[in-house]
Structure formats: C-alpha cells, structure tokens
Amino acid sequence: AQSVTQLDSHVSVSEGTPVLLRCNYSSSYSPSLFWYVQHPNKGLQLLLKYTSAATLVKGINGFEAEFKKSETSFHLTKPSAHMSDAAEYFCVVSDRFGNEKLTFGTGTRLTIIP
Amino acid sequence: GAVVSQHPSWVICKSGTSVKIECRSLDFQATTMFWYRQFPKQSLMLMATSNEGSKATYEQGVEKDKFLINHASLTLSTLTVTSAHPEDSSFYICRGAESLVGETQYFGPGTRLLVL
Numbered sequence: 001a002q003s004v005t006q007l008d009s010h011v012s013v014s015e016g017t018p019v020l021l022r023c024n025y026s027s028s029y030s031p032s033l034f035w036y037v038q039h040p041n042k043g044l045q046l047l048l049k050y051t052s053a054a055t056l057v058k059g060i061n062g063f064e065a066e067f068k069k070s071e072t073s074f075h076l077t078k079p080s081a082h083m084s085d086a087a088e089y090f091c092v093v094s095d096r097f098g099n100e101k102l103t104f105g106t107g108t109r110l111t112i113i114p
Numbered sequence: 115g116a117v118v119s120q121h122p123s124w125v126i127c128k129s130g131t132s133v134k135i136e137c138r139s140l141d142f143q144a145t146t147m148f149w150y151r152q153f154p155k156q157s158l159m160l161m162a163t164s165n166e167g168s169k170a171t172y173e174q175g176v177e178k179d180k181f182l183i184n185h186a187s188l189t190l191s192t193l194t195v196t197s198a199h200p201e202d203s204s205f206y207i208c209r210g211a212e213s214l215v216g217e218t219q220y221f222g223p224g225t226r227l228l229v230l
Contacts, residue, residue, distance in 0.1 A: 044221045104158045
C-alpha cells in the first residue's frame with residue numbers, strides 16, 4: 001500500500017521569498033515520487049520526479065525536491081517565488097516505475113502575495 | 115515530450131444523456147490508459163485502468179456500467195458517462211503509459227463535464 005500526505009492545504013508567500021511545500025509518503029516498495037502543478041482550469045504539468053537516482057532532484061521553473069528516506073519526505077522548494085507560481089501542487093507516489101497506479105496527495109494551493 | 119490529447123475539452127449536457135470523452139496518444143503507443151476524476155478543489159482520484167484490447171479494471175466505488183471505458187487501440191481510449199447526472203459533473207483526466215516499465219506518464223489536458 002502507498003499513501004502520500006501533503007501537510008499544508010494552503011501556503012502563502014510573498015513574491016521573491018522562498019517556497020516550501022511539504023510532502024510525506026508511505027510505500028511498501030522503493031517509491032517513485034513526483035510533483036505536479038495544476039494551474040486553474042488546466043491539466044497537470046510534471047515539475048520533477050525521483051526514481052532512485054540522485055536524492056536532490058531539480059525540476060522545471062527553478063523548483064527542486066529532496067528525497068529523504070529517513071524522514072519519508074519529498075518536500076518541494078524554490079528559492080524565490082514568482083507570481084506565475086500561483087497554482088495547485090500535487091505530490092504523487094508510485095510503487096514502481098511510475099506507470100503503475102499513482103496515488104495523489106490532496107494538494108497544496110500556493111498563493112503568491114505581490 | 116509525448117503528447118496526450120483529450121476531446122472535448124469541455125462539455126455541457128442535460129441530465130440523462132450520455133457523454134463520450136476521447137483520449138489519444140499522439141506520438142506514442144499507450145499500452146495502458148488511466149482515467150481520473152477530479153472534483154472542484156479536490157485531488158485526482160483514479161477511476162479505472164485499461165489495457166489495450168482488455169476490459170478495464172475499475173477502482174472500488176466506481177460503477178463500471180455507468181463509466182464505460184474502451185481501449186480498442188494503442189492510441190485511443192474512450193470514457194463514456196452514461197445517463198449522466200449533475201453529480202457526475204467533474205474534471206476528467208486521462209493518463210497514457212507506454213509500458214509498465216519505464217518512466218512514461220503523460221497526462222491529457224482534461225475534460226470538464228457539466229451536467230445540468
């Protein structure tokens with residue numbers, strides 16, 4: 001069984017300040033982990049993915065995430081928020097290579113304050 | 115990167131009618147298609163998994179007779195919402211996978227369904 005918990009349903013940061021979106025996971029196997037972003041009324045866009053290679057994963061738009069097995073965490077960060085980052089972010093876990101059943105977190109809505 | 119398209123992007127229908135949503139993989143062969151539903155301000159919930167040429171596997175609580183899934187070819191899967199009701203109004207998203215080994219996962223842009 002697998003599950004993912006996004007600890008914050010809503011995060012607000014000022015433009016230009018760091019972003020931290022938290023995610024903890026549970027998996028019976030070595031997990032694959034992903035972060036997706038969804039802008040209003042749009043589909044999902046893959047930000048980054050971890051599949052047992054380097055634990056610090058760099059994604060698009062300046063985002064990165066670090067896989068910490070000891071903490072079962074995969075938090076998403078960005079050094080400096082931009083207004084265009086305002087969106088819904090989903091942490092996703094898969095037990096295998098990403099093509100098996102994906103389990104989505106409940107999402108974190110990121111608001112950027114001008 | 116690979117592209118998955120969905121048609122229509124949005125649809126409004128009357129209660130009791132059926133609606134068909136198409137999901138196409140444009141530059142790869144989708145051995146497996148996953149269908150998700152997303153209610154407003156909620157996460158994505160997997161509805162069913164279909165393999166080309168086989169019957170779909172539905173998640174618990176999803177009515178297979180109401181949500182008909184066809185995956186007749188490696189580039190096309192369809193989801194038909196039969197006798198739609200207002201509570202079926204949702205955002206439906208498909209995901210295509212080229213194989214069970216690898217890292218392909220391509221989401222469609224979604225179809226917003228509003229049942230009046």
